[in-house]
Amino acid sequence: MNQPLISVRNVRKVWNENSPKALTAIDALSFDVAPGEFVVLLGPSGCGKSSLLYMLAGLETPTDGELLFDGMPIEGPDTERGMIFQEASLYPWLTIAENVAFGLKLRGELPEKRERIARELLLKVGLADAVHKRPEELSGGMRQRAALARALSMRPKVMMMDEPFAALDIQTRAKMQDHLLKIWRDSRAGVVMVTHSIEEAVALADRIVVWTARPGRVKEIVSVDMPRPRNPRDPAFIELQLRLGDLLADEVDRAFREMEASI
Ligand SMILES: Nc1ncnc2c1ncn2[C@@H]1O[C@H](COP(=O)(O)OP(=O)(O)OP(=O)(O)O)[C@@H](O)[C@H]1O
Ligand SMILES: [Mg+2]
Missing domain, CATH: 3.40.50.300 (P-loop containing nucleotide triphosphate hydrolases)
Incomplete structure (x- = not known):
């Protein structure tokens, strides 16, 4: 097995x-x-x-x-091992794309790569329009999708x-x-x-x-x-x-x- x-x-x-x-x-x-x-x-x-x-x-x-x-x-x-909590915990001072790319930045990835991956993931979760928005501008469902994209960015x-x-x-x-x-x-x-x-x-x-x-x-x-x-x-x-x-x-x-x- x-x-x-x-x-x-x-x-x-x-x-x-x-x-x-x-x-x-x-x-x-x-x-x-x-x-x-x-x-x-x-x-x-x-x-x-x-x-x-x-x-x-x-x-x-x-x-x-x-x-x-x-x-x-x-x-x-x-x-x-990615974790998503009941209430999406995005950083309010960052845009949605920056939130998604946050872990990649910590890992030292270059800006172009971070941006590309963030855009790809946001497209995947149906949030292509939200790239430059801030968390407070999104609905609860959209925020959860952004949290999902952020967790996926690390390829867990x-x-x-x-x-x-x-x-x-x-x-x-x-x-x-x-x-x-x-x-x-x-x-x-x-x-x-x-x-x-x-x-x-x-x-x-x-x-x-x-x-x-x-x-x-x-x-x-x-x-x-x-x-x-x-x-x-x-x-x-x-x-x-x-x-x-x-x-x-x-x-x-x-x-x-x-x-x-x-x-
Ligand atoms: N940090 C903590 N300190 C002390 N007790 C805790 C802590 N976290 C959870 N507990 C207690 O452990 C038990 C299990 O809690 P837990 O949150 O894991 O349950 P759950 O199955 O997720 O419940 P729910 O379906 O309501 O979310 C509860 O009695 C809770 O009060
Ligand atoms: Mg619980």
Whole structure:
């Protein structure tokens, strides 16, 4: 078997360890992501999905267990692992093209090359007109696309995305999903994306990792064996959505019971 792009092995994350506020967010979590695979994480609020993405990005460390990227332990941030947060975090004082080219500039690329790559990427995400604009002049969906272009500028082997479309209206969200699928196919990067939308998960994923309530671990891994683009009206699509809904409902109930008990 090929080496996984990412291995999550028996990972535990305790926040505020050794203090009265200690909280086990993740426990005994294990799964792999293959090169170029699109994996969606689906789970109740507070089960540790964002915590895992921060650790995969190298911004936090696990309390226990192993996180491997290309077979090597993750020890800090790296341009091969791109991250997109829920709210697009662009630099407000730079133009969109400058935002996209920011990492290339840090890496010491020359202006002509930076500009060329930024233009190519902005064209790809449908923002060719926004090259000279500033973030505040763009809509939320456009800003997320610019953030996607910026992450892609480093040619990452994997993109981590934390509910990237949660703040968008349904129509914009559907368009963004189309964009993302095209870009993903061209880039051949792996994707690890968190969403609360079961429909979005079924529309996009190769595999869906369903989490338990906190402490988060794998409840079930569901493969989505449907050709893309997928039609939400397709009976197989609907059936899978219902199954995932049932899987999640138990865990969401549990999460709420625990939250109420702790108040
Ligand atoms: N920096 C932190 N310090 C302390 N506790 C934290 C920190 N980040 C997250 N937590 C706690 O860890 C648990 C998991 O949080 P996390 O944000 O990973 O959940 P999530 O699955 O992303 O939830 P949601 O779906 O609501 O975004 C929560 O109880 C949260 O309060
Ligand atoms: Mg989160």
